[in-house]
Amino acid sequence: MAKHIGKQSMRFEKNISIVSTASTVGTKEGEGPLREYFDVILQDNLLGQESWEKAESKIASDNLKLAINKANLSPQQIDYVVTGDLLNQCCGSTFGVRGLKIPFFGVFGACSTMGEAMSLCAILIDGGGAKNTVAGASSHFCSAEKQFRFPMDLGTQRTPTATWTVTGDGAAVITEGNDHPYITGITTGKIVDMGITDANNMGAAMAPAAADAIYQNLQDFNRKPDYYDYIVTGDLGYVGKELLLKLLKEKGYDISKNHMDCGIEIFDRDRQDTHSGGSGCACSAVTFAGMLYYKLRRRIINRILFVPTGALMSPTSVQQGESIAGIAHCVVIENQEVCQ
Amino acid sequence: MGKEMTKEQYSKMVEKASPNSPIVKNCIKAFIVGGIICTIGQIITNIAKFYGASIEEAGTYTSVILVVAASILTGLGLYSKLGKFAGAGSIVPITGFSNSVTSPAIEFKKEGMILGLGAKIFIVAGPVILYGVLTSVIVGIVYYILG
Known part of the structure; x- marks a missing residue:
């Protein structure tokens, strides 16, 4: 259990x-x-x-x-x-x-x-x-x-x-079963709301939640960021990535070397005119199901912290002046099996 | 680990990290495209007057032609491309109003002619119509009293 x-x-x-x-x-x-x-x-x-x-x-x-x-x-x-x-x-x-x-x-x-x-x-x-x-x-x-x-x-x-x-x-x-990769742990995110109200800046709304979840994962499992080949956030985009790295640095963790954001990976922003990056449920889902799983299966990478990020809002709540609440869930995925 | 960051501190951090819209570039593009649309309108008016229309009639022809043209361009998926380039340049003229009515009509048609298209056709233009009429009434009353 x-x-x-x-x-x-x-x-x-x-x-x-x-x-x-x-x-x-x-x-x-x-x-x-x-x-x-x-x-x-x-x-x-x-x-x-x-x-x-x-x-x-x-x-x-x-x-x-x-x-x-x-x-x-x-x-x-x-x-x-x-x-x-x-x-x-x-x-x-x-x-x-x-x-x-x-x-x-x-x-x-x-x-x-x-x-x-x-x-x-x-x-x-x-x-x-x-x-x-x-x-x-x-x-x-x-x-x-x-x-x-x-x-x-x-x-x-x-x-x-x-x-x-x-x-x-x-x-x-x-x-x-006994086929890599494995989900070896999770860190369930809290709702973190830093008062962002701009629905066109969701990276900023979600970055504090991502920082909180990643920080908690490292604390709870007593790991350093370099334990993971990649710490992969969902859809923070360019703006959110910058904020995440800063927020974690203030909490004493430097993840700039192994951080990856699916929203940045999935599009070429210069060629595809996607501004801050990709977003949506499918952003992290297809990046994991596509590239990350491919690399894990072939052992090109062996340990990732997969952190899909969400902006919990509705058009109604935004119109009523509510801020955008962020959340992020960490899933630890490793090629090393848990039990023999 | 330091103290928890306040919302104000974070807001400053976000402002620093978020790039601003290129306002000067956008203004120039809006000026050019908006100017072209208005020039086309003037040409239509002049042609109508040349063929004997009164100034009021010529204005009506111009509005109708521009609105229909923008509506067709919206249906062809071209007006959204123009809007992406021109911003306010294609939103402010009457063609932008046409686009703001036609685009919800296309989008919400799938929810039916009554509750979809019918109910949502003015989802973007509605505020303009409401407050436009309201302002006209107020101005009308003021004009009546002063005039």
């Missing part, structure tokens, strides 16, 4: 194996620096569907099936699917999972969803409540713009601090 350690972490005692991942991305992501790591690059972001929302569900559905298929399992063998997205009532996931007939936990952690889903899958397995699980998260640029900002065809300018919602779905099949 998992051991609760330190203030807000868990260390697992079973081999919780990530046996497969799948990543599906939109056309813009398919033109980005990580394109060779993705399983599916869509030619049409509407996928022949009637709406952006339906397209997102279709992406989620197809990608979940692909991940299960790559693990040589059938949907009937999956005990739980834990997924989430950005749309109201998580409808992207609901209709993506609808046809799979698998017990479903829908989760909302904004762009930190992949971290939350992977944490819950690991807890389910370690507690003996499940053998095979799937964690996933999706987002779609157009459905997110429609819900959070403006209609697609409205002629507006984006600010330099704005981020670009990633279109896609990332999924990981997590089971009890």
